[in-house]
Amino acid sequence: MKPIYALAVFGIVLALGFFASSIPVHAAGTQKSGAAAAGLAKATFAGGCFWCMEKPFEATAGVKSAVSGYIGGTLPNASYQQVSAGGTGHAEAVEIIFDPAQVSYEQLLSVFWANIDPTVQDRQFCDSGDQYRSAIFVHDAGQRAAAEASLAKIKADPRFKDKAVYTQISDATDFYLAEDYHQDYASKNPTRYKYYRWNCGRDARLQQIWGAAPGQ
Helix, strand or coil, rough: CCCCHHHHHHHHHHHHHEEEEEECCCCCCCCEEEEECCCCEEEEECCCCCHHHHHHHHHHCCEEEEEEECCCCCCCCHHHHHHCCCCCCCCEEEEEEEECCCCCCHHHHHHHHHHCCCCCCCECEEEEEHCCCCCEECCCCCHHHHHHHHHHHHHHCHHHCCCCCEEEEEEECCCCCCCHHHHHHHCCCHHHHHHHHHCCHHHHHHHHHHHHCCCC
């Protein structure tokens, strides 16, 4: 092999190696989440890209954890590749473990609404498909009552007077944890995360709806 060609091939190999290293490795499968510890409670919300829903809940006092995953479908051990392709019935969602003595479920609902666009069906911002629908997955009768009251309040808000509100309320089903590289994505990949939010028009739209963009 001539030197000039050897250098060219070496450059291509380096480029391919860098590209391959930047592609997320999917886990072989996902696991169901467990029960909340004694004294703590669980809440589950879908609001489009789960990266963007994790962060505001993690910043909420009284929230012990917020993890990304998939819920609402029938396919067990769903993976990102399967859910993002559509057809599994699952939605990207966040499961929150919180201390009810420090933060109420109603306060979590307020965080949820401030971070979604309830006026679109089967999409959120630049992501489309029922896997990106907005939904509240309730874990008991008390959560359902609170969720239905909050939905009624949203529908009665003058901002939505002439608009349909598509956010669903559903019973929580098995929640499958997303692959490790999705967890805490905003803190692990701050530049990519900020670019994604900006490119998706998320904060611009939230400000248009609510009058203020939430914390990024």
